[in-house]
Amino acid sequence: MKEYRLRLLRRLCSMVCRVSLKIDIEEAQGDTVVEILMGTYPKFEKQLGVKLNYTDFQKERIFKFLVNMTTEYNRVYEVASRYPDICLTIVSSAFSYAVFENAKEVKMKHFYKAIVNANNIYPDAKKKEIEKFKVEFKDMLEEEKVDLTDI
Numbered sequence: 001m002k003e004y005r006l007r008l009l010r011r012l013c014s015m016v017c018r019v020s021l022k023i024d025i026e027e028a029q030g031d032t033v034v035e036i037l038m039g040t041y042p043k044f045e046k047q048l049g050v051k052l053n054y055t056d057f058q059k060e061r062i063f064k065f066l067v068n069m070t071t072e073y074n075r076v077y078e079v080a081s082r083y084p085d086i087c088l089t090i091v092s093s094a095f096s097y098a099v100f101e102n103a104k105e106v107k108m109k110h111f112y113k114a115i116v117n118a119n120n121i122y123p124d125a126k127k128k129e130i131e132k133f134k135v136e137f138k139d140m141l142e143e144e145k146v147d148l149t150d151i
Contacts, residue, residue: 028084030067036084037063037091044091050098052106058140062111065136066090069129070121086121090114108137109146116151 028036038059041052052059070086093114098106115133118126134141134148141148 033067033084033087034060034063037087040088041091044095048095048099050095050104050106065133089120090118093117107144107146108140109151112148113151
């Protein structure tokens, strides 16, 4: 009986120790977040019925821009969101703008609107990133004949 209690206590202790161990999960970084976005946007397409008709290279380019734009130092401190959450919010906002306009495709102007209206990035950082967006995606904006002055 004493041996049974001892075994029972050991099992109980090992279970309590496992439960109370601190588990640290690192925040997803850079390329991992881009992979998350590449894997998630088809779900938005299916749910909302709007397509992101760019090549994989262009999509990756857009998503890398969003990841770089939402680095730890550009995010509003009080917001509990982290990398994938903020980027996913911006991507879903772009899809929402396309749906709102009854467009069949998400275009650069929708991403631009989503970035301009993002609330989880510091305003001064957002201004810089908006200017970078205009330069980095100038070719795609011109190809789509997007006039950003009226947005």
